[in-house]
Amino acid sequence: ITDSDKWNPDKRGAPEPYTKDDIGTPEWGIRHATHPEADSKSWSATYRHINGPTMAGFVLAARLMDQEKAWNHPPLFAYTDRWVKLSGEGKKAGWPKFVESMWRAHEKPAAAK
Numbered sequence: 001i002t003d004s005d006k007w008n009p010d011k012r013g014a015p016e017p018y019t020k021d022d023i024g025t026p027e028w029g030i031r032h033a034t035h036p037e038a039d040s041k042s043w044s045a046t047y048r049h050i051n052g053p054t055m056a057g058f059v060l061a062a063r064l065m066d067q068e069k070a071w072n073h074p075p076l077f078a079y080t081d082r083w084v085k086l087s088g089e090g091k092k093a094g095w096p097k098f099v100e101s102m103w104r105a106h107e108k109p110a111a112a113k
Contacts, residue, residue, distance in 0.1 A: 008037045013045035026078035043086060052083040053095035060103050 002009070002017035009015035010030050018041045029039035030047045059080040062071050071077075084107075087093035089100060 002039065002041070006037050009040040010038050010045060010047070013040065013042045013048075015040040015045075016042040026075055026082045028079050028083075048083070048087075049094050052080070052087055053093065053099070055080045056084060056095050056103055057099040060099070060106060064106060 007017065018039070022041060027039075028048070028051060029036060030045065031038050055076065059077055062068055063077070068074070068077055084093075084103060087095075093100070095103075
């Protein structure tokens with residue numbers, strides 16, 4: 001949709017269209033299920049800094065309890081890994097210090113997952 005006249009992205013965070021190179025990238029759209037035309041590739045999109053910090057804690061808890069398979073939604077785990085990698089640390093990322101500390105203490109290299 002981002003390559004058509006139907007694209008109507010959320011204007012906050014410098015909207016950026018997707019390209020063919022983005023196919024297969026773990027992604028999270030602002031309202032993808034109901035309004036995919038609002039999606040934007042921009043990492044500064046407002047929703048990323050609202051959703052990302054909230055997901056890291058429960059994704060880590062599910063992993064620590066070995067419940068990824070029971071959760072049955074691999075894209076959530078893949079996107080959260082991507083969010084952690086691209087968002088950085090501390091206040092810059094916006095996640096609670098406790099969650100960040102726990103994530104760093106228990107994270108596993110991608111090959112070990």
